[in-house]
Amino acid sequence: MTQIFAHRGYSASFAENTMGAFFEAEKAGADGLELDVQLTKDGEVVVIHDEKVDRTTTGSGFVKDFLFKEIRKLNANKKGLKKEQIPSLKEVLEWLQTNNLICNIELKNGLLPYEGMEEKVVQLVRSYGLSNRIIISSFNHYSIVYSYRIAPEIETAPLFIESIYMPWVYAQSIRSKGIHPKHSAMSDNIFTNTMDNGIAVRPYTVNKEADMHRLFNINCTAIITDDPVKAIRIRKQYENRL
Template sequence: MTQIFAHRGYSASYAENTMGAFVEAHKAGADGIELDVQLTKDGEIVVIHDEKVDRTTSGNGFVKDFLYKEIRKLNANKKGIKKEPIPSLIEVLEWMKTNKLLCNIELKNGLIPYEGMEDKVIELVRKYNLMDRIILSSFNHYSIVYSYRMAPEIETAPLFIEGIYMPWIYSQSIRAKGIHPKHSAMSDNIIINTMENGIAVRPYTVNKDADMNRLFNINCTAIITDDPVKALRIRKPYEKRP
């Protein structure tokens, strides 16, 4: 059965990449969550998508220019009533010890090469003994290879925007057990072939009914969606299949 990962948490209805969005995704019944990590000026791992804090918080400037104690003062819930800080990865992993969710950690090091970020993330995943529930993904495939070499026990999955020829061959060559393509960049045939070659396929960001139906119909490994509630509803009829 296709798993449902909540993209930046239940971000269709709650502030993205906040503990509130993660908790609500879990309550809704998602199989996993997806989140993004970056480093503060003093080397703390924080959960935020953009390189700048402007769009999602009350502040402005680059994540890398804030000290951890400064970034924690910002409100990451601009639209809501309740103030929410930018979570630390530690906070999320501690919470994960209370549930059975899977978690896709996207390393946001495509534009800013955060020195040592992979090592810090891996160290925490091992500390909380969550190796079998974490998938590390990135558009920076050098980072994916490095992560695999540092921690072969943690699944890695490169992210793609464009289609790639025989993605299972590429994945095997970099020892990745999964791929996270843009949903429109892969045909049913390529997805099925990839899965048949032992590589998990988790397309992003799948929000339209038709796209969800297409992927549930071919029993894709997982989808990454902003709206886990809608995805769970659409998945229901497919759950009865043998």
């Protein structure tokens, strides 16, 4: 059965990468979450997608230039009535101890190098006893390899924006148990071959019904979607076939 990961939480209807969006994803019945992490000026791991706070919060400037206590004052729910803080990764991991969700932590270190980010994330995941429910992903594959080296017990998965030749061979070569490709970048054949070679395939960001049908049809490992409610509704059509 294809798992459903809520992309930045239930971001189709709630402020992305906030505790509210994560709570609602769990309520909706998602199997897992996808979230993004950056580091504040004082080295706190915080959950936000962009390198700057401008798009998703009431503030402006780079995440790396805010102290944790400063970034917590921003409202990460610009359009909603209820104020939402930018969560710390600690806060999310603490909450994950109360449920069974899988969590894909994307390291946002492609543009900014964020010294020590991998160690900080690994140490937090271990301290909350969640190593078996976390997947670390990144477009920065050097970071993925480094994460595996320091924590071989935590699953890793490289992110891809374009197709690559025999992605299962590449994944095996860097000791990753999965790949997270852009859903439109690879054919069904490549996806099924990858899974047949023991590598999980979790494409992003799958929001259109036709794309969901395509991936449920080949029994893809998981999909990463902004709308877990829609995905669960469509997945029900496939449940009787298995």
